[in-house]
Amino acid sequence: MSSERLIYLPLGGAGEIGMNAYVYGYGAADKERFILVDLGVAFPDMDTTPGVDLIMPDMAWLMERADRLDAIFITHAHEDHVGGVAHFYAKLGAPVYARAFTANIARRKLDEHGHPPEAVRTASTWPETVKAGPFTVGFAPMSHSIPESAGLVIDSPAGRVVHTGDFKLDPNPVVGEAFDPDMWAEIAKPGVRALVCDSTNVFSTHPGRSESEVGPEIVRLVSEASGMVVATTFASNVARVKTLAEAADRAGRSVVLLGRAMRRMIEAAIETGVLTDFPKVISAEEARDVPRDHLMLLVTGSQGERRAASAQLARGKYRGLEVREGDLFLFSSKTIPGNEKGVIRIINQFSEKGVDVVDDSSGLYHVSGHANRPDLEALHGIIDPQMVIPMHGEHRHLRAHAKLAESHGRPGIVAVNGMMLDLSGNAPSVAEYVETGRSYLDGSVMVGALDGVVRDRIRMALNGHVLVTVILDEEDEPLGEPWCETMGLPDMGSSKASLVDVMEEDLNQFLMRAGAKTLKDDDKLEEALRRIVRQTAQAEIGKKPEVTVVTSRMR
Incomplete structure (x- = not known):
């Protein structure tokens, strides 16, 4: 029996939603060569992480073995997948591979932190591949709520692994590639040892909806509005931003992009060719001379972030613009669990100003970027893997997803952060446990969860x-x-x-x-x-x- 093994080790993103970081390794025990898939962040809140700027996975285990890390692969440009690259690049040192749009975002991050942007290499899509130590990795397009998402086809001497990244089965995503079942069936033909799969929406029992379905409802809402319209969504959801801008254009409204992240995402999409026909936008200064009923502001802050444009508009003015009684504010987004307080605070502040607020409680103005339970079953059927490894979810998501796989005769396992799996056998097995946790960006300094900084801050706040x-x-x-x-x-x-x-x-x-x-x-x-x-x-x-x-x- 070979002494070499294929391992999978989540350092972030398994047992939580956010901070994705997944290590794959091949070789003899303690001599493996590694690749890292994604390196993301999560965002703090005043209750559990007061004063902290960003939360990141504890990468100490991998940093100690950085000489054996051959490459970093980023599946897409959401912050919980790419946000940590610049913070850890100096200590990991491996080249970063991503598709063009994601690479553009990653380079901007590296440049902001004084790292060479050329460390990020633009990868072509499947069947083109990248060689990294014992691994050969291909970027296979996946539909999601951001352009140029990719699942990774990871080949090793022990067989093929498919790492889905975040995905949905969308035949018409408005921006980016549609889900291609034929391509994935071809990828699966040689046999797939393990499917490492997104678990976010495993509890949603109805099939997922297409991004294209929200367009007509948004057009109707904007065309019927009498005052100024303000809309917020995830800045990274370029398709939704485009849909909102096109609705404004059809209603004869000028479009204003407010918030650094919103402008940066649209600029990156245009630079990389993802967007070719985005409606014309005007500046905040130009908007002051436009009648209010001819304006639509597209703003950041869909999750209630205190410093984002939507929160500043709710408190008063932002870049000389303000909302008034009779205006309309649209949340074209889902509130991530844990962010409800911030969003409700903003809704109440707008209500006090006489602004009509429309959220997604009706389900008309937002669709998820993640596969629901029937879609997960469909992908399992297309790939037909030997085993299923749920990832990207809280423990309850992972457990439900593993049960779903097992109900169709495919071995599954709940692998949380720090649990190293050996994928070399006929079923996944636990190889060992690695100490992991969180690290925090506190101002300009990185601190560990065990350093006591956050603990002491909470104690002072409480006592x-x-x-x-x-x-x-x-x-x-x-x-x-x-x-x-x-x-x-x-x-x-x-x-x-x-x-x-x-x-x-x-x-x-x-x-x-x-x-x-x-x-x-x-x-x-x-x-x-x-x-x-x-x-x-x-x-x-x-x-x-x-x-x-x-x-x-x-x-």
């Missing part, structure tokens, strides 16, 4: 903070009384006295009776002072704040 300062003289005796500064705490507690005064009095009482041994030992003194502050605060306000003690000694 407040007290700074205690103590000065000791040359004899290790208190010089004056200790003093406290508070942040995020009320001024008075249950005793109706100043909270700071009560803390300082309790600290001073302790220092007056503390023994020489405690006063000489910084660690013991700090521990005692922290305990007193927390006890006093608990008694006064019912909270135990975070405490920082600064001890100064006169020498």
Whole structure:
């Protein structure tokens, strides 16, 4: 029996939606050569990651083996698949392959971070392939909610793997290629060892709808509007942006693109030839001279992002433009679970201004970019793999998808981040477990989940903070009384006295009776002072704040 094996290791995107990063390896154990499929990010929220800019997979395991990484392949240009490339490029160092539109986006990211844009190489589509160590990889077009998505055909000495990326079965996606069952049947002819497959919509039991179905409904809505129309969608959904712009054009409205991501995506689509007939747009400055009932703004911020154009319009003005009573705001997008609060906040702010808000609760103005359960079954049938590995989903999605595969006689397995699978046998098996998790971009610094930065920030947000300062003289005796500064705490507690005064009095009482041994030992003194502050605060306000003690000694 060969000592070489074919492995699959998700570092992100398996057991969660976002932060996709999947390692494939071939070779003897601990000597494999690797490729990486996708390197994405997720976005923070104030409840669990306050102050953080981006969340990324923990890539430490792969960085330690970067000398064995032959290439990075990006399936499409959504942030949860390409957003981490520039942040990890310096430590991974492998060439990046992507189709033209995705490559354009990736190069822009590398350039912004001072990396050479030529590190990204434009790949042709199947049957053209790229050689990377023991792997041969082809980009096979898939329909999705962004142009030039691709499933990957990954050939190794142990057989063929199909990695779907994100996909749907759309015969008329408006922009980009339609799903081609004949091409995928040809890809499957030599036999497919494993289908590593998108699981996002496994619980949706009806067949997926085509992007082309939303066009007539949007045209009708825009043509009937009396005031200014503002619409938001995912900036990366170029087909939807085009549909919205064409609806405006038909209604005799001038189109304005607001938001950096919206402009960047359309520019990339035009530069790479994905878009050839996008309606003419005007600038925000030009829009000020156009009657409101002749304007349509296409804006970023479909998920309630605080700094995006839609949120700024909801709060007031954006680039000199503002919404008024009688205007229409359209969410042509689905709210991603976890973003509901931000979206509802914006809806209420618009409502207070008298703006009519239309969301996707009717299902008329948005279709998903992911395959529903019947579509997954259809792809399983076309590919007819030896085994199915669900990915891109929370644990419940992966489990349901594995059961779906098994119901049709195909072995499936729930493989979450850090679970390395051996795909060399007749069924997938667990080879080992790898420590993985999250890393955070905090300002300009990357921090690990175990560094305590986010944990401490949450604790301060929940409990407040007290700074205690103590000065000791040359004899290790208190010089004056200790003093406290508070942040995020009320001024008075249950005793109706100043909270700071009560803390300082309790600290001073302790220092007056503390023994020489405690006063000489910084660690013991700090521990005692922290305990007193927390006890006093608990008694006064019912909270135990975070405490920082600064001890100064006169020498």
